Amino acid sequence: MYMKLITYLGEIMRFINLLILLWIFTVMIVAPVSAFSAKQLTYDIKENGDAILTADYDISILERFGLASETVKEEISTAIQNEYGVNARVISMSESHAEIYIPKFAEIKSDSIEIPSLNFERIKERLDKYWFLGVLSIDYSPAIITIKVYTGDIFTYKDQTIIPSNTIQI
Numbered sequence: 001m002y003m004k005l006i007t008y009l010g011e012i013m014r015f016i017n018l019l020i021l022l023w024i025f026t027v028m029i030v031a032p033v034s035a036f037s038a039k040q041l042t043y044d045i046k047e048n049g050d051a052i053l054t055a056d057y058d059i060s061i062l063e064r065f066g067l068a069s070e071t072v073k074e075e076i077s078t079a080i081q082n083e084y085g086v087n088a089r090v091i092s093m094s095e096s097h098a099e100i101y102i103p104k105f106a107e108i109k110s111d112s113i114e115i116p117s118l119n120f121e122r123i124k125e126r127l128d129k130y131w132f133l134g135v136l137s138i139d140y141s142p143a144i145i146t147i148k149v150y151t152g153d154i155f156t157y158k159d160q161t162i163i164p165s166n167t168i169q170i
Contacts, residue, residue: 038142043105045115045149051105052091055098055142106149112170115147115155118163 042054080088084102091099107114120141145163147155153168 040144040146041142042146042148043102045106045113045147047108047150049104049106049108049113051102053098053100053102055100057096057098059095113149113151113168115149115166115168117165118145120161120163 037058038055039058040054040056044052044054046052077090080090080100080102085104087101087103089101091101093099106116141159141161143159145157145160147163147166149168151168151170155163155166157163
């Protein structure tokens with residue numbers, strides 16, 4: 001009697017697992033192409049030239065699931081370190097917001113601050129080699145890019161893939 005019940009419950013569980021797998025498969029096929037879209041990037045440059053990059057973005061439900069993976073967060077940290085140096089790191093990351101520390105982003109001289117150009121097309125080329133980005137459709141040109149300098153200077157750009165370098169006299 002109990003063996004029949006256990007066998008019956010096992011068959012029900014297999015059926016439920018099959019339904020879940022079919023549902024996941026259906027969602028993956030019918031779901032629209034996933035997309036990552038950068039809404040706003042803000043570079044906050046400190047007195048020593050270090051910067052905090054704050055990124056606000058939109059991602060799909062499938063990508064939210066992917067970003068929850070610790071492996072993906074480690075890969076993103078590695079990509080950032082490869083781009084900006086070994087001390088660059090992800091401070092925090094959520095499904096719609098990230099903060100990244102970038103050491104020596106700007107060059108501080110005795111009479112000026114030199115802010116490097118930003119080329120989001122080049123960044124795309126460099127990031128395309130990472131496996132976790134291959135499944136995403138990414139908009140690499142943020143809607144708004146703001147560069148804030150500790151002196152109070154602010155540079156704002158909209159929907160541009162290349163941001164020119166800037167020099168501020170101090």
